[in-house]
Amino acid sequence: MNWFEYLSAFVMLYPGIMSVYWTLSGLIYFLIWEKRDIKPEFTRENAPPVSILIPCFNEADNLDASIPHLLQLTYPNYELIFINDGSKDDTLKLLRKWEKQSGxxxxxxxxxxxxxxxxxxxxxxxxxxxxVGIDGDAVLDYHALEFIVDTLEQRPEVGAVTGNPRVRNRSTILGKLQVAEFSSIIGLIKRSQSLAGTLFTVSGVIMSIRRDIWRKIGGWSENMVTDDIDISWKVQTSGYEIVYEPRALCWVLMPETFRGLYRQRLRWAQGGAEVILKYTPQILKSKNIRLWPLYSEYFVTLLWAYALLATTVLTFFYMFNGSINPMLFKVGGLATFIAFLIQLSVSLFIDNRYERNLFRYFITCIWYPYAFWMLNSLTLVIGFPKALFRDKTRKATWISPDRGIQ
Structure with a gap:
């Protein structure tokens, strides 16, 4: 094999190798931690107080749908704090109306x-x-707080918990594909990483942090474009663990246009790069050795993204002079496809515990892992340079992409 064939093998096989790793470790997490039917119960006397923070920017179209559900949570001791972040629509007016209706x-x-x-x-x-932080359009499962609080109460080494986002809007193919993505890719990755008590990021749409730790670490960084990724590494470099609590369900709206999805994932990629660069000095200290595998995985994936770009360009050159070996692509592509097939099957089996009939998405979503890796590659290639050169002295403000076809 020449150097180009080695590079091509890396590009072809790396997603499949990671797929196998996520599948096996995610299944282990499920069997050890998740396959328990014990539902925690709290009374007014023994339930520690929980504050749910809901930042709102132009959420007028969503509040009347989400707030009634938030008032029906079964956890006995919680408050709802809505923060109107300079909205230009009727968000503040609607929030004041609901404030008068509920203490x-x-x-x-x-x-x-x-x-x-x-x-x-x-x-x-x-x-x-x-x-507990959620988005303005989020609908929490009525029992979500019990699972989050129980995890934090039982495991003092855990500083933050992230829940299980579920896609609400499925009126388009893109919406349905993201249902499979949150199960087969994002859910499995979080299960896999949680085995070591580390996560690349909590989900900004459903996360919780101890208030004393929030105070200790200085809160959310207001100059980072992905506050959720930033606070995840801020908590972990301070010596605390982060875990995934899949039983804490949260129903959210996701983009259903390609433009909206691309904008969202580009911000995620840029924000992830900003955070990795910011915390490198702390991560490399020996006390944070448990974070090294997560840190290394990020850079290998970044290298893969640029290798994919190079391989794509070079493939056209080698095809014209006839020096490319098609068997390498056939074998590598088949191996990766089989890994994706197993990954999708295992993940839908696990998440069917929380949402019935997920296997109806199997046939239409079987190719989606390829699209995920392609989109991930594109946004990493573009997002990393943006992270290097963005002015980080300014507060980070951004507008959410579309939340489904209206």
């Missing part, structure tokens, strides 16, 4: 400063032992 609701109004700024202002007003 659980507190409304904070601030000039537009970004999600992290809103979360910090909400946390300063919070009375809870635990802070």
């Amino acid at each position: 659980r609701i507190t409304v904070i109004d601030q000039p537009n400063g970004g999600k992290a700024s809103a979360m910090n202002n909400g946390a300063r007003a919070a009375r809870g032992k635990y802070l």
Whole structure:
């Protein structure tokens, strides 16, 4: 084999190797931690107070649908803190209306400063032992808080918990594909990483952190474009673990246009790069050795993304002069496809525990892991340079992409 064939083998096989790793480790996590039918129960007397922080920027179209569900949570001791982040629609008006109707609701109004700024202002007003952050369009499962609080109460080494986002909008093919993505890829990755008590990121749409740790680490960083990734590494480099709690379900709206999905994933890629670069000095210290595998995986994936770009360009050159070996691509492609097939089957089997009839998406989504890796590659290649050169002295504000076809 020549150097080009070695490079091609890396590009072809790396997604399949990671797929096998995520599948096996995710299955182990399920069998050890998740396959338990014990549902925690809390009473008013023994339930520690929880503050749910909901930052809102132009959420007028979603609040009347999401707030009634938030008022029906079964956890007996929680408050709802809505932070209006300088909305230009009727968000503040609707929040004031709901504040008058329920004693659980507190409304904070601030000039537009970004999600992290809103979360910090909400946390300063919070009375809870635990802070839970969700999006303005999110619908929490009625029992989600019990699972989050139980995990934090039982495991003092855990500083933060992330829940299980589920896609609400499925009116288009793209919406349905993301249902499979959150199960077969994102869910398995979080299970796999949780085995070591480390996560690349909590899900910003459903996460929780101990309020004393929030205070200790200085809260959310207001100059980072992905506040959720940043606080994840801030917690972990401070010596605490982060785990995935798949039983804490949260139903969210996701982009259903290609433009919206690309914008969302590009921000994720840029934000991930910013965080990795920011925390490299702390990560490389020996006390954070448990973070090295996660850190190394990021750079291998980044290398793969640029290798894919190079291989794509070079393949056309080698095809014209007839020096390419098609058997390598056939064998590598088949091996990776089989790995994706097993990954999708295992993940849908696991998540069918929380959402019935997920296997109806199997046939239409069987090719989606390829699309995920291609999109991941494109956004990494573009997002890493953007992270290098973005002005980080400014507060990070951004507008959410579309949340489904209206």
